[in-house]
Amino acid sequence: MSWNTFATVAETVKELDDKKVSAVELATHYLDRADALQPVLNAYVTLDREKTLAEAKVADEKRAAGDAAPLLGVPIAHKDIYLIDGWRTTCGSKMLENFVAPYTSTVVKNMTAAGMVTLGKLNMDEFAMGSSNETSYFGPVKNPWDLSRVPGGSSGGSAASVAAGLTPASTGTDTGGSIRQPAMFCNLTGLKPTYGVCSRFGIIAFASSLDQAGPFAQTAEDCALLLSAMAGFDTNDATSLDRPKENYSRDLAKPLTGLRIGLPKEFFGEGVAPGIAKAVDEALAVYRKLGAITVEVSLPNVKYSVPAYYVVAPAEASSNLSRFDGVRYGHRAAEYTDLMDMYKRSRAEGFGAEVKRRILIGTYVLSHGYYDAYYLQAGKLRRLIAEDFKRAYEVCDVVMGPTAPETAFQFGSKSDDPVKMYLNDIFTICANLTGQPAMSHPCGVDENGQHVGMQIIGNYLDEARMLNVAHQFQLATDWHKRHPNI
Amino acid sequence: MAQWEIVIGLETHTQLTTASKIFSGSSTAFGAAPNTQASVVDLAMPGALPVMNIGAVERAVKFGLAIGAKINQRSIFARKNYFYPDLPKGYQISQFETPIVQGGGLTITLDDGTTKFIELTRAHLEEDAGKSVHEQFDSESGVDLNRAGTPLLEIVTEPVMRSGKEAIAYAKTLHNLVRYLDICDGNMQEGSFRCDVNVSVRPMGQKEFGTRREIKNLNSFKFMQQAIDYEVRWQIEQIEDGKKIVQATVLFNPDTGETRAMRSKEDAMDYRYFPDPDLPPLVVSDEMLARIKAGMPELPEAKCSRFSSQYGLSHYDALLLSQDGATASYFETAVNSGADAKLVANWILGEVSATLNREDKTIEQSPVNAVRLSNLVARISDGTISHKIAKTVFEALWSGEAASVDAVIESKGLKQISDSGAIEKIVDEVLEKSAAQIADYKAGKEKALMSIVGMVMKASQGKANPAQVNDIVRRKLA
Numbered sequence A: 001m002s003w004n005t006f007a008t009v010a011e012t013v014k015e016l017d018d019k020k021v022s023a024v025e026l027a028t029h030y031l032d033r034a035d036a037l038q039p040v041l042n043a044y045v046t047l048d049r050e051k052t053l054a055e056a057k058v059a060d061e062k063r064a065a066g067d068a069a070p071l072l073g074v075p076i077a078h079k080d081i082y083l084i085d086g087w088r089t090t091c092g093s094k095m096l097e098n099f100v101a102p103y104t105s106t107v108v109k110n111m112t113a114a115g116m117v118t119l120g121k122l123n124m125d126e127f128a129m130g131s132s133n134e135t136s137y138f139g140p141v142k143n144p145w146d147l148s149r150v151p152g153g154s155s156g157g158s159a160a161s162v163a164a165g166l167t168p169a170s171t172g173t174d175t176g177g178s179i180r181q182p183a184m185f186c187n188l189t190g191l192k193p194t195y196g197v198c199s200r201f202g203i204i205a206f207a208s209s210l211d212q213a214g215p216f217a218q219t220a221e222d223c224a225l226l227l228s229a230m231a232g233f234d235t236n237d238a239t240s241l242d243r244p245k246e247n248y249s250r251d252l253a254k255p256l257t258g259l260r261i262g263l264p265k266e267f268f269g270e271g272v273a274p275g276i277a278k279a280v281d282e283a284l285a286v287y288r289k290l291g292a293i294t295v296e297v298s299l300p301n302v303k304y305s306v307p308a309y310y311v312v313a314p315a316e317a318s319s320n321l322s323r324f325d326g327v328r329y330g331h332r333a334a335e336y337t338d339l340m341d342m343y344k345r346s347r348a349e350g351f352g353a354e355v356k357r358r359i360l361i362g363t364y365v366l367s368h369g370y371y372d373a374y375y376l377q378a379g380k381l382r383r384l385i386a387e388d389f390k391r392a393y394e395v396c397d398v399v400m401g402p403t404a405p406e407t408a409f410q411f412g413s414k415s416d417d418p419v420k421m422y423l424n425d426i427f428t429i430c431a432n433l434t435g436q437p438a439m440s441h442p443c444g445v446d447e448n449g450q451h452v453g454m455q456i457i458g459n460y461l462d463e464a465r466m467l468n469v470a471h472q473f474q475l476a477t478d479w480h481k482r483h484p485n486i
Numbered sequence B: 001m002a003q004w005e006i007v008i009g010l011e012t013h014t015q016l017t018t019a020s021k022i023f024s025g026s027s028t029a030f031g032a033a034p035n036t037q038a039s040v041v042d043l044a045m046p047g048a049l050p051v052m053n054i055g056a057v058e059r060a061v062k063f064g065l066a067i068g069a070k071i072n073q074r075s076i077f078a079r080k081n082y083f084y085p086d087l088p089k090g091y092q093i094s095q096f097e098t099p100i101v102q103g104g105g106l107t108i109t110l111d112d113g114t115t116k117f118i119e120l121t122r123a124h125l126e127e128d129a130g131k132s133v134h135e136q137f138d139s140e141s142g143v144d145l146n147r148a149g150t151p152l153l154e155i156v157t158e159p160v161m162r163s164g165k166e167a168i169a170y171a172k173t174l175h176n177l178v179r180y181l182d183i184c185d186g187n188m189q190e191g192s193f194r195c196d197v198n199v200s201v202r203p204m205g206q207k208e209f210g211t212r213r214e215i216k217n218l219n220s221f222k223f224m225q226q227a228i229d230y231e232v233r234w235q236i237e238q239i240e241d242g243k244k245i246v247q248a249t250v251l252f253n254p255d256t257g258e259t260r261a262m263r264s265k266e267d268a269m270d271y272r273y274f275p276d277p278d279l280p281p282l283v284v285s286d287e288m289l290a291r292i293k294a295g296m297p298e299l300p301e302a303k304c305s306r307f308s309s310q311y312g313l314s315h316y317d318a319l320l321l322s323q324d325g326a327t328a329s330y331f332e333t334a335v336n337s338g339a340d341a342k343l344v345a346n347w348i349l350g351e352v353s354a355t356l357n358r359e360d361k362t363i364e365q366s367p368v369n370a371v372r373l374s375n376l377v378a379r380i381s382d383g384t385i386s387h388k389i390a391k392t393v394f395e396a397l398w399s400g401e402a403a404s405v406d407a408v409i410e411s412k413g414l415k416q417i418s419d420s421g422a423i424e425k426i427v428d429e430v431l432e433k434s435a436a437q438i439a440d441y442k443a444g445k446e447k448a449l450m451s452i453v454g455m456v457m458k459a460s461q462g463k464a465n466p467a468q469v470n471d472i473v474r475r476k477l478a
Helices: A007-019 A023-040 A049-064 A107-115 A154-162 A181-184 A218-228 A272-291 A299-321 A339-350 A353-366 A372-390 A418-423 A428-436 A463-476 B054-066 B164-181 B221-240 B286-294 B301-310 B315-322 B326-338 B341-359 B370-381 B387-400 B405-412 B420-432 B435-442 B446-459 B466-477
Strands: A044-047 A077-081 A117-122 A170-174 A188-190 A210-215 A260-264 A294-298 A398-402 A437-447 A449-456 B004-015 B078-081 B091-094 B105-108 B115-127 B132-133 B142-144 B150-155 B192-201 B211-220 B248-253 B258-266
Touching: A007 A023, A007 A181, A007 A218, A023 A044, A023 A049, A023 A077, A023 A117, A023 A154, A044 A154, A044 A339, A049 A117, A049 A154, A049 A299, A077 A154, A107 A170, A107 A218, A117 A154, A117 B315, A154 A181, A154 A210, A170 A418, A170 B258, A181 A437, A188 A463, A210 A218, A218 A398, A218 A437, A218 A463, A218 B258, A260 A272, A272 A294, A272 A398, A272 A437, A272 A449, A272 A463, A299 A353, A299 A372, A299 A428, A299 B078, A353 A372, A372 A428, A398 A463, A437 A463, A437 B405, B004 B164, B004 B221, B054 B115, B054 B150, B054 B164, B054 B286, B091 B115, B105 B164, B115 B164, B164 B192, B164 B221, B164 B315, B211 B221, B211 B370, B221 B248, B221 B258, B301 B326, B301 B341, B315 B326, B315 B341, B326 B341, B341 B370, B341 B387, B370 B387, B370 B405, B370 B435, B387 B405, B420 B446, B420 B466, B435 B446, B435 B466, B446 B466
Parallel strands: A077 A117, A077 A170, A260 A294, A260 A398, B211 B248
Antiparallel strands: A044 A117, A170 A210, A188 A210, A188 A437, A398 A449, A437 A449, B004 B150, B004 B192, B078 B091, B105 B115, B115 B150, B132 B142, B192 B211, B248 B258
């Protein structure tokens, strides 16, 4: 069988429907490729050929029996933050190196119900804390476009695997840009839905009020198919939105005539690399050609996003990660003198430096006497930023700008300077703080040939429109059709 | 002692009667094998999330309405962060800044009949921790998470009690109320109703409170009384010896009757409270509030006044009968089965209570149910048996010798003799052997008559109608 490893999800569905390929053939193809490129890219943490092929076989049997699940037999790989019953789930940490999940997350359940076959678990920054994939206990993922560069983070494995044709699609999670920034770095389309659209049940929590699951794919059309499968109300997650299922593909074909694109002046100032500014400008010209109009908007409080984020996210993380105490599961130190010593050693050994840094920051900002000055203030900033966006949407339909201020950088170039690393998320964080949907799609390259992403930030629950916008752009351009030579 | 004033406030953890846990679907039943009632949520597996059990909310609201408190229709769950093996998440979900129930209070009645209104600060929902098990393991400890996530309503008073007696009266009144409302089974042995008592002393007339110590986890009223008495004496002695009271948490040792500090508050924990991002603000809708209001049972105070007016009982009897729901319902069932209310009241507060106490049973466990007691009382009223014989019948019913009042009377031949011919015959026989008593009576000693009546009753094995015996003896000796 010869299979185009860069076939999109939509194309794969068609080939399966036309019986040109079977789920087992697809799974075998992608598993072989994953094995072959694992030493090069380190995209996966866990592959389990037996489990995957068993799932694929069931998909083929279902198809033979007339099952019409929308994505039946299409392979998908999951960020190693999603629990899947019986699969090792590490979250990129030594703490969970040998942890086998006892239940399956709702998102994976939903995707399995849509017929998708799990290829494996993807590498990531430890506990999703990082923007470069350098914090993974299992070693960094390489950017398939340039092995000396980072794939972005924290969903680095999710981006690299799709970009390298190890899977047609993957899941990620996005707490401060962890889907959008790696999507840009690896020339993919990635979407973080509105907070509450995808259930968080069974996804290891980093910052509960910011975390949201989303898809990676080559196209907006694929992201629409994937999100339609992932999303949905879940009684196991009290923050899940109780609303009917949506077909996110429904508006893909709409023309963009009259679409009002808001351009926040705060996203186009200094700090944006010239190559990125140029690519974004050219992409906006395409949008205008497609009938959209651009209007300047202002988000005056968005400059506080990074400081607000680095209070809220570590605060919640410090509490969320308390359960990793060596008592019930996860890493426990081999030797200890008493209970307190067991806690200290287990956590000191089990967590990496970046995770410890954030636990310390979070513990500090929540401590007595500091809570009001930090956590409470950060909460106020979140509301102010949300109000900024609300005003912007009075004059525009979507907000656009570069996804990140820099393209994929070299390994080691920021790992010694956390603040520099944190500033890479300067444009993405605001959508997590407000809970709005946001996505990134390929829109050009800089002078080094590194990929530039256009971020679309939508109003709440406006995913279908955002996917329509990106899809129309992709019909008119072919940035998203470029693949690395690997 | 007289120059010292005692200040007491209580924090009571009441376990709510929901079948499942506060944030998961696991059972709350007591006594299962370790860790068999712990879901991925209770075990704090990665990725597990809490979901509010609305039954716990309803019970909290019910309590708030019963004590006239403000129901916060929007309350917040917070995380209380600390590490302990029986706290699987590393934090307890509790309500901190905005509890669901605020204010309100309870009226307590002391033994001397005086009443006092005890103001409550708040009542908030929270989850219980698991249990550490030390006995079964050699140099290690086990953790049982069956109890982890059990719903608790923590009820906090203002520091308004001024004696151990008031504290006990409050605890008992609260204990009755939560069972009345059917929100807590009140089982103190199983830990369903646990009291922490904050105690301080200050010179009489001083405005500022003294430094308090908190006595933890008292699981009986008797221990509570002993612990408070000891703690108060200890604090006064310390101060009189010129020592300072250090704020501390103390444990009561029932074997020695002493309290001992387990940790001082100087190394007080910083719990790093913050709103739990996994749980949206808890909203009690107007509809829910109205529905719970409509379903409220009659409360003890209202029941007490109704018992007085409707059944003509004394306030004291009405109070005793209305204090706990089971007794009240036993009483009304008996009365509704046709017996005289006052007689029923006397029986419940007398023979029934005494026997229950003796055998350490609750009224729900009474072998003589309300309908049987009603039948028994009816047989007294219609003259079939005397009070004294009724006690014999009651005992027979209690021990299960017979199934009905009439069957006991029949089988034991206990029916009262009211046939005057039969009584006269017995009287004549007694008088024949009682020359001395007759002489005394005729000499004016009234007591001698009672002695003769007693002999007649004895000869009739207690079955003769005492009033008739009295009349006949008097007539014969006149």
